[in-house]
Amino acid sequence: MDVPLKGDLPGLYHPRVQHSAPWFELSMGALLQPxxxxxxxxxxxxxxxxxxxxxxxxxxxxxxxxTLRHSVKKTGLEPxxxxxxxxxxxxxSEKQAEGSIRAKIFKPFxxxxxxxxxxxxxxxxxxxK
Numbered sequence: 001m002d003v004p005l006k007g008d009l010p011g012l013y014h015p016r017v018q019h020s021a022p023w024f025e026l027s028m029g030a031l032l033q034p035x036x037x038x039x040x041x042x043x044x045x046x047x048x049x050x051x052x053x054x055x056x057x058x059x060x061x062x063x064x065x066x067t068l069r070h071s072v073k074k075t076g077l078e079p080x081x082x083x084x085x086x087x088x089x090x091x092x093s094e095k096q097a098e099g100s101i102r103a104k105i106f107k108p109f110x111x112x113x114x115x116x117x118x119x120x121x122x123x124x125x126x127x128x129k
Contacts, residue, residue, distance in 0.1 A: 011055045013062040022067060024059045031055070053092050057085040 008030035016022045029035075031051050033044040044051075061084035065072050072080055097103035106113075 010051070011059050013059050013066070015063075015066050022063055024063075026052075026055065050093070054085065054089050057088045057092070061085050061088075 008027055010027050010030040012025045014023050014025070031044065031048055033040050036044070058081065061081040062077075064084065065077055065080050069080075094103075
């Protein structure tokens, strides 16, 4: 029985339960958006590889922290998983961009952009409080 969801989830992790192994689901409909207009479909297809890598790193992080790392408390799971996914996605994207013209142009600006992003995140967190 299919349960309708508000918004299609791109991936779900199912941890080990009793005698069944852990597994995850990937939704190509959420990643490729086949029912949307031309522009949204084009943008989804052009960013598919990066979105798929980010989703896989997130699901692998969930598996690692839920099944293999028992020292992490339930309240600390989300930041740990996010940090794991960001670290691995950054390494993956750097490997993908090796030798590209765009990477060569923007490499000197990366520290400035990262400081700016950190400042904006801090400002947004302060605004939430």
